Amino acid sequence: MTECRPKLAVMKFASCDGCQLTLLDMEDELLTIARAVQISHFAEASSSLAPGPYDLTLVEGSITTREDRQRLTQLREDSKYLVTIGACATSGGVQALRNFGSHDEFMRGVYARPDYIETLATSTPIAAHVKVDFELRGCPVDKHQLLEVIASLLAGHRPKTSTESVCQACKRRGNVCVVVAQDMPCLGPVTQAGCGAICPAYDRGCYGCFGPTRQPNPKSLSDHLLRQRLGEVECAMLLHGINAYAPEFATEGQRLWELAGVPKPLHASLHSDEEGAQE
Amino acid sequence: MTATPEQLTIAAKSLWLDKKEFQSFLNVLREGGYQIIGPRIEQGAIVYGPVDRVEDFPLGWTDEQAPGLYRLKKRDDDALFGYAVGPHSWKRFLFPPQLDMMRSKKVGAGWDMEPVPVETVKYAFLGVRACELSAIEVQDRVFLNSTFPDEYYQQRRRDSLIIAVNCTMAAATCFCTSMDSGPRCRTGYDLALTELIDGYVVEVGSVQGATLIERLALPTVAAVQEERAEVARRQAVEQIQRVLDREHVQSTLKQRLNHVHWDDVAARCLSCANCTMVCPTCFCSSVEDVTMLVDQEVVRQRRWDSCFNFDFSHVSGGPVRDQTRSRYRQWLTHKLTTWVDQFGTSGCVGCGRCITWCPVGIDLTKESVILCSEAGLDKPQDSPL
Numbered sequence: 145m146t147e148c149r150p151k152l153a154v155m156k157f158a159s160c161d162g163c164q165l166t167l168l169d170m171e172d173e174l175l176t177i178a179r180a181v182q183i184s185h186f187a188e189a190s191s192s193l194a195p196g197p198y199d200l201t202l203v204e205g206s207i208t209t210r211e212d213r214q215r216l217t218q219l220r221e222d223s224k225y226l227v228t229i230g231a232c233a234t235s236g237g238v239q240a241l242r243n244f245g246s247h248d249e250f251m252r253g254v255y256a257r258p259d260y261i262e263t264l265a266t267s268t269p270i271a272a273h274v275k276v277d278f279e280l281r282g283c284p285v286d287k288h289q290l291l292e293v294i295a296s297l298l299a300g301h302r303p304k305t306s307t308e309s310v311c312q313a314c315k316r317r318g319n320v321c322v323v324v325a326q327d328m329p330c331l332g333p334v335t336q337a338g339c340g341a342i343c344p345a346y347d348r349g350c351y352g353c354f355g356p357t358r359q360p361n362p363k364s365l366s367d368h369l370l371r372q373r374l375g376e377v378e379c380a381m382l383l384h385g386i387n388a389y390a391p392e393f394a395t396e397g398q399r400l401w402e403l404a405g406v407p408k409p410l411h412a413s414l415h416s417d418e419e420g421a422q423e
Numbered sequence: 424m425t426a427t428p429e430q431l432t433i434a435a436k437s438l439w440l441d442k443k444e445f446q447s448f449l450n451v452l453r454e455g456g457y458q459i460i461g462p463r464i465e466q467g468a469i470v471y472g473p474v475d476r477v478e479d480f481p482l483g484w485t486d487e488q489a490p491g492l493y494r495l496k497k498r499d500d501d502a503l504f505g506y507a508v509g510p511h512s513w514k515r516f517l518f519p520p521q522l523d524m525m526r527s528k529k530v531g532a533g534w535d536m537e538p539v540p541v542e543t544v545k546y547a548f549l550g551v552r553a554c555e556l557s558a559i560e561v562q563d564r565v566f567l568n569s570t571f572p573d574e575y576y577q578q579r580r581r582d583s584l585i586i587a588v589n590c591t592m593a594a595a596t597c598f599c600t601s602m603d604s605g606p607r608c609r610t611g612y613d614l615a616l617t618e619l620i621d622g623y624v625v626e627v628g629s630v631q632g633a634t635l636i637e638r639l640a641l642p643t644v645a646a647v648q649e650e651r652a653e654v655a656r657r658q659a660v661e662q663i664q665r666v667l668d669r670e671h672v673q674s675t676l677k678q679r680l681n682h683v684h685w686d687d688v689a690a691r692c693l694s695c696a697n698c699t700m701v702c703p704t705c706f707c708s709s710v711e712d713v714t715m716l717v718d719q720e721v722v723r724q725r726r727w728d729s730c731f732n733f734d735f736s737h738v739s740g741g742p743v744r745d746q747t748r749s750r751y752r753q754w755l756t757h758k759l760t761t762w763v764d765q766f767g768t769s770g771c772v773g774c775g776r777c778i779t780w781c782p783v784g785i786d787l788t789k790e791s792v793i794l795c796s797e798a799g800l801d802k803p804q805d806s807p808l
């Protein structure tokens with residue numbers, strides 16, 4: 145069969161594979177995707193791995209080693225569209241917590257022989273290194289949004305993913321606000337929707353998996369949570385979670401750590417590229 | 424809904440529904456083909472959902488409210504309607520949060536488009552407060568009495584029954600007395616109840632209401648019950664502490680577009696849109712075509728939208744209101760002033776939901792006082808975006 149279907153690649157850097165699993169989990173749609181595109185490289189799904197160029201590359205994971213950085217540069221050259229999927233690829237992921245700590249200390253704490261390990265001192269998002277055509281948020285990404293991205297890019301238009309807050313999804317769903325009715329800390333008001341407000345539906349505050357909204361106001365939210373007697377450390381940890389290195393969460397989290405008397409300076413400046421990712 | 428002479432006779436006299444008969448009342452509604460939507464407890468609040476039996480109701484519960492705070496509390500009686508208003512409003516049912524409007528399927532080289540038919544449902548809304556009757560009337564102006572009536576809203580509104588409840592208590596966030604919208608139910612209901620410890624005074628407001636209640640053959644209310652009901656209703660009026668100087672705000676706020684206090688609110692506002700979602704009069708929605716990869720199908724979906732969204736005012740070149748300051752200002756000036764120019768009525772009915780359900784407790788009655796003051800008006804007027 146001669147191939148004229150667009151070539152899809154799914155690539156992984158430092159990550160847990162959860163976002164790729166979202167793609168694999170689409171039992172009903174996967175066959176349709178497979179009919180619409182040629183899946184050239186998807187190690188999680190098949191061992192036949194075709195080299196580039198690719199029409200659409202979905203990138204999971206953050207950059208944490210020198211080799212990955214080189215691999216990414218090549219991948220960008222090989223890809224027509226490069227889309228990041230998930231919090232790791234888009235903001236550095238939970239592993240970006242090391243950007244606020246001592247890399248050496250972590251290495252000594254975790255590995256018996258840290259001298260065998262070669263990594264960068266930081267975990268940085270893909271966009272800190274190469275041009276990204278679209279960033280899909282989430283930890284993990286949402287199946288419907290992922291489909292929207294694939295379908296839109298194949299059809300040649302910009303994916304429609306809302307930048308509204310989680311609160312709106314909460315209200316549409318009919319959830320009762322856990323902050324107002326139960327005094328629970330929740331990142332919903334400063335977090336972009338996408339998950340369908342799952343956590344508040346089960347009496348949990350939002351963990352901020354989809355990262356900051358456009359023009360978020362995390363300071364007002366944490367001031368409120370502090371007034372509700374949440375400790376500074378708890379509040380700081382809430383912001384420095386899955387999307388710790390997303391600029392707005394990073395800055396507000398640092399302000400709170402500072403208030404708690406545990407300053408957490410960054411190794412790397414928030415937006416810089418190679419300089420920031422020092423060894 | 425004009426009544427015939429003999430039905431008006433029924434309507435003129437209030438009836439007495441004994442507390443023990445309340446289940447029979449629910450049964451009559453059900454037998455009338457209505458799906459009853461009323462108060463029930465979920466996730467620590469009194470919300471609106473399907474109710475069938477007395478036990479479904481928030482028996483003996485009340486709510487305590489403050490800016491950014493809501494708590495359920497036990498009452499010392501077993502009232503069914505002994506609370507104010509919660510996070511839900513009836514707009515969930517008349518103007519649903521999300522609605523599929525049209526499906527398109529790719530057929531050959533073209534598209535087959537089919538509107539999603541309006542599914543007919545007969546709701547009996549049970550426990551509608553005076554401010555909520557006003558809110559429904561405000562939305563009627565938008566969805567019924569406009570150039571483009573909303574079919575879905577039309578059907579729900581036409582076939583639904585409204586059973587109002589006169590408040591006998593108020594929350595600290597209520598200010599219907601300022602907005603001339605309560606707490607006494609005046610029009611817009613089929614039946615209106617005033618709850619007393621042993622039963623309900625029932626007022627009949629329409630033919631449908633009269634026809635239904637007739638089946639219970641209720642006695643006419645005794646004068647002493649009428650008096651007790653009046654005392655109970657007065658209690659709500661007396662409990663209302665919050666005020667908004669409606670006319671002053673209406674005439675002044677538009678002259679305050681450059682007040683420094685807008686920056687102060689913007690420093691606190693999360694632009695999260697909770698206030699617009701819980702507001703019973705807010706009517707904004709957006710329509711989007713959602714692509715389904717499977718079967719090459721496209722679904723046109725309507726969803727509640729909000730002026731607090733960054734993309735809401737997006738036009739070619741970017742969003743018109745690109746800061747929280749301008750978004751909050753748009754919301755408040757529309758609610759309290761330009762709504763009057765547009766629809767001939769205020770966009771606020773004083774239910775207090777936006778105050779309670781704002782996660783950081785921003786209170787429009789407080790903010791509007793400061794915004795209407797002369798102090799802080801040191802910049803020249805700019806464009807009213």
Ligand code: SF4
Pocket residue numbers: 310311312314315319320321322323324330331332333341344349350697782
């Ligand atoms: S529970 Fe969280 S996400 Fe939901 S409305 Fe409240 S603050 Fe917003």
Ligand code: SF4
Pocket residue numbers: 698701702703704758770771772773774775776777778
């Ligand atoms: S603006 Fe606030 S108080 Fe007024 S009707 Fe809307 S939610 Fe109720």
Ligand code: SF4
Pocket residue numbers: 691692693694695696697698699731780781782783784785
């Ligand atoms: S006023 Fe309150 S509820 Fe409304 S957008 Fe601002 S923070 Fe959210």
